Amino acid sequence: MSIRSVIDATTEAVGADPANAQATVQAQGHLVGPTEVALRSGRHSITVDEPAALGGEDAGASPVNYALVSLASCQAITYRFWAEQLGIALDDVEVKVEADLDLRGFFGLDDDVRAGFGEVRVQVTPKGPESPERYEELARTVDEHCPVLDLFANATPVSTTVAVPAPAA
């Protein structure tokens, strides 16, 4: 199905019933090595690990690397959709994401340092025949509608449930 068809079909389905816009996304996994995690999401199996300096074997990218992969790819795909929506020709888009991480947060070495990224920088290079103004318009619109950019830039309610093992009989 073309991007145009997806936009049209979704707009029609959601217009008929907003409940059609509700999706649930899932992922699950468990430790299979010192820091290696085997996960599944949809029909995909994904390996996450840490580099040797953090006790792993680099069997896959690390969690914070995957967070940036998620953001970079979400930007790229949102460019594709909104280029179609706005009628802007787009041949390709390159996205580079870089983030600062102060490991004192993760290791608990300074309570004033947050565990997560300090700052995230996104560099986007759209490619195609349109004017700079049109790509700037596209960029503004993408940043208002990119799900993972919203996840990064704003707080999201997260609830955690821990099922502790039953005490030994």
Next chain:
Amino acid sequence: MSIRSVIDATTEAVGADPANAQATVQAQGHLVGPTEVALRSGRHSITVDEPAALGGEDAGASPVNYALVSLASCQAITYRFWAEQLGIALDDVEVKVEADLDLRGFFGLDDDVRAGFGEVRVQVTPKGPESPERYEELARTVDEHCPVLDLFANATPVSTTVAVPAPAA
């Protein structure tokens, strides 16, 4: 290097100079299909795509799926490190993450709907011989130090730079 050695070496290096705690994480990629994105992060190549219902070929998990993979794996690895740090035996930990996504945000069908996740639910099952109380202590400590949980739960400064193509001569 064992997790214990990593913790000890990092604590010593950061004690000598806090600059040793500063890391930069990167990822980059570009569109290679309607919604397929080819990325690199560290030495890893990663394919992201959308399912057919969103115009893709499901060649890889989607950006929002990878966001949850990032969170689930970060929880698992943070359990490993803090179990070591707190002297709590941990045989394994299972993590399931589920998130609500209202696609009206992405498609721009309702300006009052955010583009990102509405709510994220994390279910963790630590496994091992310790008392429930110790695993509850571990869970609390993990949630204070998990980088990707912090990324989800709190706002992070994100700056975007767009390099628009030069006007045709």
